[in-house]
Amino acid sequence: MLLTISAAAVIAFIQWINAQRQLVSTIGALTNSSQELFESNKEFDALLASLNAAKQSKMAAFGVDPNLRTRIEDALKDAVFWVKEQNRLEGHLAGVNSVSFSPDGQLLATRCSDGIIKLWDVTTGDEIRTLNGYTSAVNSVSFSPGGQVLATGSADNIITLWDVTTGNEIKTLNGNSVSFSPDGRVLATGSADGMITLWDITTGNAIQTLHEHRAGGNSVIFSAQGTLASVHADGTIELWDVATGQVMKTLTGHQAQLNSIYFSPDGQVLASGNADSSITLWDVTNGVEIRTLPNEDDGFIDSVSFSPDGKLLAVAGENRLIELWNIASGEKVDLEGHTERIVSVSFSPDGKILASAGWDSTIKLWDAATGEEIETLTGHKFQINSISFSPDGKRLASASNDRTIKLWDIAPRNEVISLDSDRVGDGVSFSPDGKLLASSVAIVYRNQTGMIKLWDVATHQEVATLIGHDHWIRSVSFSPDGQWLASVAWDGKIRLWDVRACVEVTTCEASAILESKSGPYLSSVRFSPDGRLLAASNLDWENPQNNTIQLWDITTGMTNPQPIAVLQGHTNNVNSISFSPDSNRLASASRDQTIKLWDVTPGQAPQASQTLKGHTAPVIGVSFSPDGQRLVSSSVDKTIKLWDVATSKEITTLKGHRDGIRNISLSDDGQLLASQGTEELILWDVEALSDLTLEELMKEGCDWVSGYLKNNPNTMNSDRHLCDGISAFEPDQSSPVASSVPALPPLPCNEPLPLPLPAQQPGYYKDGEYYGSLEKTLLPSGQLTLLFPSGDRYDGEFVNGKRNGCGTYMFASGDRYVGEFLDDLFHGQGEYFGKDGQLYRGEFSEGKYQGMGELTFANGDVYRGEFSEDKCHGQGTLMLADGTSKTGEWQNGNLVGGSPNDSCNR
Incomplete structure (x- = not known):
């Protein structure tokens, strides 16, 4: 008997070890998946995968090795930092055609081609209610200005008014186009028979009917000032005085049928979209055509949007271009980037950002002032049909044929000032007091010499021009007291400038010139913070011995510095250098993919002390943190790394750039890091990211996805509880009572992936193939699948025909158990997922909760x-x-x- 027990124990231990190995393998696969999703711009999905990996790493009995833990943390940091998609609203069974925010931005109404309208809570992602009743497509959705009433119009000429609070139908009207008056008291409806009816929203009664149309009308729209415009099938537009019911102006002259009309925010201009793809602008006051904006590329126009100030008009459609028109001048800028038809354009409330969505499944954000693309938001699987900014401009909603509505978080981007220069600059440096800015010129034209310009930061005016270099100026640096400026160029010269003297004469030459002893190609120059040393780095592709850092002692006078050392050790170009705050260390970044730390303590010969390795491509930038304890490096490998100076260990890696990173700059307090790529500038909260523990990152991530996990109907039940115990309330462990509730041990069983079965015949299956019937004489052992006549299914371990060991039992009802079994019963450690949303995790005995455990209810308790x-x-x-x-x-x-009420019987 003792031998039998020992053998069983050994088998159980081996099985447990194998389960632990499988768990670690799953964690690694989830981490890889997160990194791949991140590289594919699917940050939201990457966040879910990295959270799953992090949570499962907590279940590993012996933890995970340091390398895997670092990879998990890096994947989670990338996803947490870069995720923009805030939620996914899923529930429609057909393509989503349009989205509309309520005036307060709290609700989102979506309409679908199957005639279904849904209302969503923007903050949580909750589907509040579904509005049914249409048998044909809904083509118009509009909130009243007060947000209390929702009007919807359908293709079968039925308009329904809904009470937003209760979801009840208020009234049904005839028509296919709706528009609320600015005060929300009147609703205008247009119908195919040419009738326009004005309705009293309070009573639901018709106020009057406007009969001027001689044929079918397409749409009606109120201006913000209360003027009503209606479109006539023969190409005319009529402007109505709602108070009198009289036509004020008739706009004629269209050569083609009209598709739509749009008022400018001030109501002074009306834009009409024509079937020939042109846009006509009308002066509403006198009814005169201002101009027609031609569509030179042809193609159907799908969307038109005025900027909030009414100065710009964005037009998009079939030709995959966004035409950004200046209303006053008629000038146009084409915004290119979409690869398929563009179906929706929308300005942010402040007018700074233009959003566009297309059939290429992407949303693009554009700088409305410059026309430059700011960002591309990806995540939809199929074409996007509509986008809309929330009133505060902080969120963007998008609707797609993938049956989802996504909410995106829009980060603010503000430019303070632009300094105009006649030539391109390659380096900038602030004086220590922040009053001056030095900018160097990178490109030399014919006989023109390289120059440096000094700017007054307060007035934005140029105060001096420094001349003398006759080649590419690579770097400039102010001395700690701000009295001197050093510059290096590819002419092999280090020039020193007296800043005060130069400002007084406006144009000046260097006070001293130092000759490079390591070739002409100087790349970087820096003063030590204590004013003791001047360092300059070199790069040389043909002569590796010239890839050095040269040091001068400047305590002997700035006009007579003494060379003291040439530091050698890098095997390729030295791209940049940085002194530590105490001036005792110098860091250098090289094309050889390393960072070297040099000891330059006073009183001893300078020498190499440490080499930091980790980048997979040339290192371009390097900078010490203000406290000198950390080092930041940037590389062509598109990453930024933070290092612990004392241990030479990598702290974290920041990802997000689309190409190599050219320059980095730390703020004086070390809180912000700016990194510059070829076409992008990114600001990082370095301290927040580097100081976050894995647990804190999980909390950040779970706070972000909590609404999605809780409310999205397509979330797997196991994922729905992904963040249980992470973002929810945790007891105060300092409490003597709370501390008496011990933490739950990690689960010994990992949920296996159920194999697809060749048939649904009840019986045993092995490796996905039919193994045998349910006859009692068949007593299988090993890893098997058992399919019951009831539809229940078990995947896991058998011993002599009974469920013993780790397994998963899936009920036909939707419940699921993952954990340990003994003689066909739940026994040991496990998790029970209820279809009602409850989750129990802990100890079982003979199929029941018994011992220590944790029960999470559907409401979050x-x-x-x-x-x-x-x-x-x-x-x-x-x-x-x-x-x-x-x-x-x-x-x-x-x-x-x-x-x-103090009960957990639910």
Whole structure:
């Protein structure tokens, strides 16, 4: 008997070890998946994958090796930092055609080609209600200005008014186009028979009917000032005085049928979209055509949008271009970038950003002032049909044929000032007091010499020009006291300039010139913070011995510095250098993919002390943190790395650039890092990212995806509980009662992926193939699948025909258990996922909750403590979703001495 028990124990131990190995393998696969998704611009999906990897790493009995943990942290940091998609609203069964924010930005109405309208809570992603009743496509959705009423119009000429609060239908009207008056009291409807009806929203009664049309009308729209415009099938537009019911102006002259009309924000201009792809602008006051904006590329126009100030008009459609028109001048800028038809354009409320969406499944954000593309938001699987900014401009909603509505977080981008220069600059440096800015010229034309310009930061005026270099100026640096400026160029000269003297004469030459001893190609120059040393780096592709850092002692006078050392050690170009704040160390970044630290302490010969390796391409930039404890480096490998100077270990890697990073700059307090790529500038909160632990990153990530996990109907049940216990309320472990509830041990079983079965015949399956029937004489052992006649399914370990060991039991009802089994019963450690949204994780005995466990309810409440016979029984804490908690002794599911509401019997 003893031998039998020992053998069983050995088998169980081996199985447990194999399960741990499988768990670590799964964690690695999830981490790889997160990194691949991130590289594919699917940051939201990358965040979900990295959170899953991080959570499962907590379940590994022996933890994960340091390299894998670092990879998990890096993947989670990348996703947390770069995720823009804030939520996914899924639930429509057909393509989503349009989205509309309520005036307060709290609700989102979506319409679908199947006639379904859904209302969503923008903050949480909750689907609040579904509005049914249409048998044909809904072609118009509009909130009243107060947000209390939603009007929807359909292709079968039915308009329905809905109470947004209750979801009840208020009234049904005839028509296919709707528009609310600015005060929300009147609703105008247009119909195919040419009738325009004005309705009193309060009573639901018709106020008057406008009969001027002689044929079918297409659409009606109110201006912000209350003027009503209607489109006539023969190409005319009529402007109505709603108070009198009289036509004020008739706009004629269109040579083609009209598709749509749009008022400018001030109501002074009306834009009409024509079937010939042109746009006509009208002066509303006098009814005169201002101009026609031709569409030279032809193609159907799908969307038109005025900027909030009414100065710009964006037009997009079939030709894959966005035409950005200046209303006053008639000038046009074409914005190119989409690869398929563009179906929606929308300006942000402040007018700074233009958003566009197309059939290429992308949303692009453009700088409305310059026409430059700021960002591309990807994540939809199929064509995007509509986009809309929230009123505060902080979010963007997009609707797609993939049946999802995505909410995106839009980060603010502000430019303070632009300094105009007649030639291109390659380097900039602020004086220590921040009053002056030095900019160098990178490109030399014919006989022109390289120059440096000094700018007054307060007035933005040029105050001096420094001349003398006759080649590419690569770097400039102010001395610690701001009295001197050093510059290096590819002419082999280090020039020193007296800043005060140069400002006084406006144009000046260098006060001193130093000759490079390591070739002409100088790349970087820096003063030590204590004013003791001047360092200059070299690069030389043909002569590796010239890839050095030269040091001068400047305590002897700036006009007579003394060379003291030439530092050799890099095997390729030295691209940049940086002194530590205490001036005792110098860091150098090289094309040889390394960073070297040099000891330049006073009183001893300078020498190499450390080499930092980790980049996979040339290192371009390097900079010490203000406290000197960290080092930041940037590389052609598109990453930024933070290093611990004392240990030479890498702290974290920042990703996000689309190409190699040319320059980096740390703010004086070390909180912000600016990194410059070929066409992009990124600001990083370095301290926040580098100081976040894995647990804090998980909290950040879970806070971001909590709405999606809780409310999205397509979320897998196991994923729905991904963040349980992470972003929810946790008890104060300093409490003597709370500390008496021990943490749950890691689960010994990892959920296996169910193999697809060749048939649904009840019986045993092995490796996905039919193995045998349910006959009692068949007593299989090993890893098998058992399919029951009821539709239940078990995947896991068998011993002599019974479920023993690790496995997954999936009920036909939708419930699922993952964990340990003994003689066909749940026994040991496991998780039980209920179809009602409850999750139990902990100890089981003979199929019931027994021992220590944690029960998470569908509403977010969590009980952690002791259980008996499926009930909370013993010492435990009930943590409510509102942040409060109930701790004490529990009996049969109720808190001893508590109120009737203090119960976990649900």
